[in-house]
Amino acid sequence: MKLGARIFKTGVSIALALFLAQFISLQGSVVSGISALFAMQPSVYKSYKTIIEQFQGNIIGALLAVAMVQLFGVHILIIALSSIILIAVLSQLKLQNVTGLAVVTQLIIMDHHQGDFFQTALMRFAFVMIGVISASIVNLVFLPPKYETKLYYNCLNVCGDIFKWIRLSINGTSEYHIVKKDLEEFHSRITSLESQYNLYKDERAYTKRQAYQNTRKKILFKEMISATRKAYELLRKLNRYENDILNLPEDLRIQMKFELDELMSYHEELLMRVTNKVSLGRAANTSLVNDQFKEDLLDVYLKELNSYHAREENYYKQHVFQVIGAMFEYREKLEHLDTLTHSFYNYHKEEKKITVEDENFDM
Structure with missing residues (x-):
């Protein structure tokens, strides 16, 4: 209880x-x-x-x-x-x-x-x-709501659980029905997270200046939640097309695994950066995911498509395309969050920063 x-x-x-x-x-x-x-x-x-x-x-x-x-x-x-x-x-x-x-x-x-x-x-x-x-x-x-703390830790916890299943799914060590059951839980937690954000968004400031400051924070948290949902959508597609992914050629699977590892590391760093726990380090739009990796993944996939009809395959190319598309959508969302984070901490230094207490508010 x-x-x-x-x-x-x-x-x-x-x-x-x-x-x-x-x-x-x-x-x-x-x-x-x-x-x-x-x-x-x-x-x-x-x-x-x-x-x-x-x-x-x-x-x-x-x-x-x-x-x-x-x-x-x-x-x-x-x-x-x-x-x-x-x-x-x-x-x-x-x-x-x-x-x-x-x-x-x-x-x-x-x-x-x-x-x-x-x-x-x-x-x-x-x-x-x-x-x-x-x-x-x-x-x-009496005990006013700590929206920023709740939203941050819930994003952190949900993302952490999603990342575990993504790593297991791409390695072929996950159970389909167990992941599907957890996906329902993730959907419920993200929906609850979005409801919590709506309460945070409705809060009003006492001054016009504070209202502008709060608006920038709310936009940042909105993108954090949106990035979390993109990670969930990626896991859902990985689970749905698990057999297609496992039957891919080894070089394409390795490239997808490498790209996913980079994306998850990027997301983890961004979550730490939102609370200013790590330095910005790079200019906006210069992410951990090197553009060369993205080109390599596309090149390998295009080569695979060119030889798809030359032999009998055990996967549907349309399904694999949906998974790769979800990866690129996830990456674009992370880059947008990266841009907002740099803007928030580089151009609004005089404002009160995001306050996150060392507490756990998992749903």
Whole structure:
């Protein structure tokens, strides 16, 4: 069982909401805890956005509940009809994200049996908003998300696992079904990584200058994730066309293996360079992969194609072409990341650099 920061923050926000609600009334204060649970968000920006949207949704839910009770009274069918109307209204107003808590607000207000109805409705609405505000405060000041650290280590870990299978696959020592199963896991991890990046991208800066600095960092991390996906796509093609690769002539296989080793070493260096742990060393676009190697690989492959029809082969040239094409696409993506890294550290030295703590945040 893994307990993340968001789980702890949810617990703290519930405790804070219940504590604050007790100053208004002990009766019904548990609604604040429920509201805090619904309102907890994975990012600070989403928390800020949630306060506005939740306030709008809860106001609509509360007003609808009061109107329906005053017009038709309290009945099971009236409550159900009110929920349908509320969901439809929120959908039209593009407030689907707050539907859950808005419906809860409507239900607890309509569930009134004694005392002054308007006073009870106002109190329960206040309980709901206390929960929303408590969740936002906790999300802002308590264990703020470390997006750069998470993204960096997740890229590093996913790439490391992919590289292991690439080396085994090109040597013919991998099991097809095991690699295929791990590919599904890699796809899930990269998708999760991209979702985490979207949260990072949504974060807002307090000043215009800081916004420009953050934009450059976000572009760099976007390319890191894109390069990771290219490595995944390469492994997927190597696994899919494993038999074709193993039946290639030895000289072509050796050249492909050499090229893959260079590409993976290049990627590993770039990941270290993003955090400024290794010197830039070379000018942008001057990669570890020498152009001569690329020409050699193409020359060997073209020679093989010329003699393909002269003898009977145990592989499909179209499949091999897809693998080699994936290698070149991967290389181009790494060179683009190389260019961005050089630009970031050579031309923006006055800016605050990427901060990565020595922690492991693997998914």
